[in-house]
Amino acid sequence: MRxxxxxxxxxxxxxAVALSACxxxxxxxxxTVSMDEYDGESxxxxxxxxxxGNATEKDFTDCVASQLRSGxxxxxxxxxAQFVDAMYPWFEPRTVPNDxxxxxxxxxxxxxxDRMRETGVRYVVWLDGNTDTPNGGGSVSCAAGPxxxxxxxxxxxxxxxxYDAVVWDLEGTREAGNVETRVNGTSYLPxxxxxxxxxxxxxxxxxxxxxxxxxxxxxxxx
Amino acid sequence: MAGLLRLSxxxxxxxxxxxxxxxxxxxxxxxxxxxxxxALVEPYPLTAAVRFGKDVESFVYEETLPTGGTYTIDxxxxxxxxxxxxxxDMFAQVVPVTPDTLVPEGIDLLIEPSLVALEFAIPAQTVxxxxxxxxxxxxxxxDSEGTLQAEYPLSAYGKAARESLMGxxxxxxxxxxxxxxxxxxxxxxxxFEREAALAKNQLAGLAVAQQPPAPAGAETPPKxxxxxxxxxxxxxxxxxxL
Numbered sequence: 001m002r003x004x005x006x007x008x009x010x011x012x013x014x015x016a017v018a019l020s021a022c023x024x025x026x027x028x029x030x031x032t033v034s035m036d037e038y039d040g041e042s043x044x045x046x047x048x049x050x051x052x053g054n055a056t057e058k059d060f061t062d063c064v065a066s067q068l069r070s071g072x073x074x075x076x077x078x079x080x081a082q083f084v085d086a087m088y089p090w091f092e093p094r095t096v097p098n099d100x101x102x103x104x105x106x107x108x109x110x111x112x113x114d115r116m117r118e119t120g121v122r123y124v125v126w127l128d129g130n131t132d133t134p135n136g137g138g139s140v141s142c143a144a145g146p147x148x149x150x151x152x153x154x155x156x157x158x159x160x161x162x163y164d165a166v167v168w169d170l171e172g173t174r175e176a177g178n179v180e181t182r183v184n185g186t187s188y189l190p191x192x193x194x195x196x197x198x199x200x201x202x203x204x205x206x207x208x209x210x211x212x213x214x215x216x217x218x219x220x221x222x
Numbered sequence: 223m224a225g226l227l228r229l230s231x232x233x234x235x236x237x238x239x240x241x242x243x244x245x246x247x248x249x250x251x252x253x254x255x256x257x258x259x260x261a262l263v264e265p266y267p268l269t270a271a272v273r274f275g276k277d278v279e280s281f282v283y284e285e286t287l288p289t290g291g292t293y294t295i296d297x298x299x300x301x302x303x304x305x306x307x308x309x310x311d312m313f314a315q316v317v318p319v320t321p322d323t324l325v326p327e328g329i330d331l332l333i334e335p336s337l338v339a340l341e342f343a344i345p346a347q348t349v350x351x352x353x354x355x356x357x358x359x360x361x362x363x364x365d366s367e368g369t370l371q372a373e374y375p376l377s378a379y380g381k382a383a384r385e386s387l388m389g390x391x392x393x394x395x396x397x398x399x400x401x402x403x404x405x406x407x408x409x410x411x412x413x414f415e416r417e418a419a420l421a422k423n424q425l426a427g428l429a430v431a432q433q434p435p436a437p438a439g440a441e442t443p444p445k446x447x448x449x450x451x452x453x454x455x456x457x458x459x460x461x462x463x464l
Contacts, residue, residue, distance in 0.1 A: 050381050055350065058383060088259040089408040093401070111262050 023159075023185025023200045027209040029217060030178050035169075038219045041122030042078040043068065048128045049093040055130045060163070060207060064127060067211030073219035078121055086119050087112070100168055100175045107173065122171055123218060129163035131203045140191045151191035158186050161206035165214055177217050181210045248292040251396040253300040256403060261311040261411050268330040270313040273321060275336030275362070278302050283340045295340060295355070295395065300403050305335050308407045312414065325368040332364040335410075338375070342395065351383040353391075355398040357406060363418045372418035378406035 045065040047056035061080065069077040084091045090112055097103055107113045136157030143149065161183040169176040185200025281297040309316045317329060325332050339358040345351055356379050363372040380401025384394045 051379075055352075055383075057351075059385070085259040087262065089261055089263070089411050092404065092408045094405055094408055095412065109262075111264070115262055 023183055023202055023205060025181065025183040025202075025205055025209055027179065027181040027213050029213055030180065035176055035218070036171075038075070040076050042076050042120045043123045043125060043218060044078045044080055044083040044121050045125045045127065046080050046083075046091070046096075048126055049096050049098070051093050052098060054128055056127045056163070057130060057203070060131070060203060061127055063204070063207040064125070064165070064211050064214070067207060068125075068215055068218075071215065073215040075215060075218055078119065083119060083121060086115060100173070103168065103170070103173045107170075116170060122169065123176070124168045124170060125214060126166045126168065127163060128166070129161075131159055131161040131206070133157050133159050138189075140189055140195060142191075142195075150193040151195045152193070153191050155189040156186060158184065159200055159202040160184050161202040163206050163210055165210055167214070167218065179210055179213045179217065181206045181213070183209070248294065249391050249395065250294040250296065251392050251399060252296040253298055253396065253399055253403070256300040256303040256307075256400070258304065258307045258404065258407055261308070263311060263411055265312055265314050267314050269315040269317065269328065270309060271317045271319050271326055271329040271332040272305060272309050273319045273323060273332060273334045274302055274305070275321070275334045275360070277337035278305065278335055278359075281337050281340070283342075285342075287344070289346055291344075293342065293344075293395070295342065295399055297337075297340075297357075297399065297403070300400075301335070301337055301357075301359070301406075304403050304407050305333075305410070308410045309333065312411060325364060325366060330366055331371075332366075332368070334362040334364070335376075336360045336362075342398070344391075344395075345384060352381050353384065353394040353398045354379065354381045355395070355402040357399075357402045359406060361410070361414075361418070374417040376406055376409050376413070376417070378402045378409060380405055 045061055045068065047058075047061045048054035065077050065080070068075045089095055090106060097106055107116065136155070138153065138155035140151050140153035140155050142151040161181070163181050165179045167176040167178070168174075183202040183206045185202040185205075187200045188198040190196050190198075279299055279302045281301065283295045283297075284292065286292045306316070306318065313331075317326060319326055319332075336359060337357065338360050339356075341356045343352075343354045345353065348354060356377065359376040359378070361372075361374055361376055362370060365371050380398045380403070382394045382397035382401060384390045
């Protein structure tokens with residue numbers, strides 16, 4: 001009896017491992033210049049404008065900001081809305097500089113440059129990219145009746161989280177570095193009476209990997 | 223007999239519930255408030271009157287989509303508040319006037335915005351998670367004599383994603399509409415000179431007229447004349463505004 005129990009539990013565990021959502025990730029730091037020592041200056045995390053076709057999710061931007069302000073290398077993050085309001089109307093979706101080359105001209109306006117100094121923001125992290133589900137298949141059907149309810153079937157889908165973060169140094173009006181991360185994963189939803197979601201959290205992994213690299217880069221200049 | 227009565231009551235309850243569910247398919251968003259930050263722009267040293275044209279002070283848009291669902295976007299006074307705050311940032315003094323008022327005494331310009339059209343798109347149409355709102359205004363600029371000096375369209379756009387799979391429709395549509403109105407404010411602030419090219423000459427003339435006379439011998443080079451046809455086409459970044 002005991003051996004049967006151990007066997008069935010082992011079988012269940014093996015099935016869970018075999019079916020568990022898997023993902024692969026790759027994060028690269030490229031195109032860096034030597035950074036000044038981080039001295040508690042403020043950093044603002046922003047998504048590239050939707051006027052340029054970018055579709056970075058708000059929850060991803062929030063996640064990166066939240067990760068950057070926590071942990072051993074915590075960075076002083078200024079909320080995006082606060083920065084955008086302070087710089088109004090120069091960091092709106094329509095007016096935000098798309099390229100570092102536009103920054104000197106913007107900061108040439110004394111009114112804008114003074115306000116920028118007042119905010120205490122030294123670095124702007126621009127996020128680009130999004131999470132897609134390029135492939136998927138299968139189906140799960142659920143039904144309910146007087147005797148009970150249940151689901152049956154199997155569904156799966158792939159997720160690609162592809163993000164790019166560019167760090168602008170406002171003091172040097174230069175692009176300081178660029179971090180890219182790509183996480184792929186496949187999620188499964190087997191259902192035998194009860195659906196068991198095995199979700200590949202690619203966006204969450206991308207957020208953690210990207211933030212960790214950015215934090216190291218800004219806080220320690222490496 | 224009692225069984226039949228119970229059955230008919232059950233049917234009545236089910237019918238009421240169905241009507242309730244169907245009624246719940248409508249989405250209504252209302253913008254009660256519109257607050258904008260103070261703009262980092264140098265105001266023109268002019269007194270402008272503002273007279274709200276069609277639909278600026280109260281606007282409700284309703285559309286039933288072919289795919290189902292009725293959407294109502296009530297902008298209320300959001301456009302009027304946006305123009306009031308924006309013109310306050312743009313001009314040294316702003317005088318609001320009622321729709322039936324002609325050009326009042328002592329003003330340099332009269333600006334009359336009207337709301338011409340609103341359109342929106344839902345995720346099923348954009349094939350993304352996004353709701354999008356477009357608002358088109360028409361801006362008329364009159365001089366102190368009441369002569370129409372310039373007229374141009376102002377097309378604003380806002381986009382916001384639904385935050386959860388099962389809900390957040392109203393919140394996303396409201397955000398998209400708010401962003402569109404804020405975008406209109408940005409265009410008003412930064413495109414006014416170029417779009418109202420005829421008014422630019424007048425603005426320059428009026429500004430010069432209000433400045434103290436230049437000392438003898440100092441000459442100001444003449445500004446090149448700009449016509450609406452010569453005005454550069456808008457692009458989507460800050461450079462064009464600087």
